[in-house]
Amino acid sequence: RGGTRHGRVETERTMNARILVACANGAGTSLMMKMTAERVTKKLGMGVADIHHCALSEGVSVARQYDIVFSPLNFVNMYDAAEKAGVTVIGLRNVLSDAEMEQHLVETGAAEKFKA
Numbered sequence: 261r262g263g264t265r266h267g268r269v270e271t272e273r274t275m276n277a278r279i280l281v282a283c284a285n286g287a288g289t290s291l292m293m294k295m296t297a298e299r300v301t302k303k304l305g306m307g308v309a310d311i312h313h314c315a316l317s318e319g320v321s322v323a324r325q326y327d328i329v330f331s332p333l334n335f336v337n338m339y340d341a342a343e344k345a346g347v348t349v350i351g352l353r354n355v356l357s358d359a360e361m362e363q364h365l366v367e368t369g370a371a372e373k374f375k376a
Contacts, residue, residue, distance in 0.1 A: 276309035277301070277374040280326040283355065284335075286315030293330055293355050300361045307376035323347055328370055330361065 279297055283289035290313035301308050312326070316335055323329050323342035329349045331339060336351030343349040350364045365371040 275374060275376065276307040277327045277370065278309050278325065279311045279328045279330070280319055280323060281311065281313045281330045282316050282319030282335075283313075283332060284316055286313065286318060289355060290314060293352075296356055296358055296361055297330060300358050300365065301374075303358075304362060304365060304371045305376050306365070306371060306374045308374070323349075327374070328365075330355070 279301070281290050281293040281297055283293060294311050294313040297311050298308075301311075312322075314322070316331070316338060319329065319331065320338050320342075323339050324345050324347060326342075326347060329339055329342060329347055331349070331351055332355050333351035333353050336349060339347070339349040348368050348370050350361075350368065352360055352364070354360055362371075
């Protein structure tokens with residue numbers, strides 16, 4: 261029984277996504293991206309442990325600690341190492357578009373993977 265309970269705890273922990281949103285300076289735009297991510301993940305019924313916003317420079321160094329990374333499309337190649345490590349990296353043309361973020365979360369399977 262102890263093993264079953266432990267397995268259930270592990271499953272619950274992996275169900276909540278850790279999300280990173282990064283823009284050039286880590287100020288206004290990334291905060292707005294964070295708010296977009298909060299709306300979209302809630303709409304999709306995703307379990308979210310944390311959404312962190314930061315500058316690209318910080319994002320690149322911490323990306324492997326997250327399950328999903330959102331970045332402007334023109335900077336997405338900066339996260340190649342994180343993507344190779346299993347992080348879902350999503351480049352956005354319009355970083356404030358709920359519809360685009362939602363579409364990518366569904367297409368990558370992240371919306372289903374982290375369903376609450």
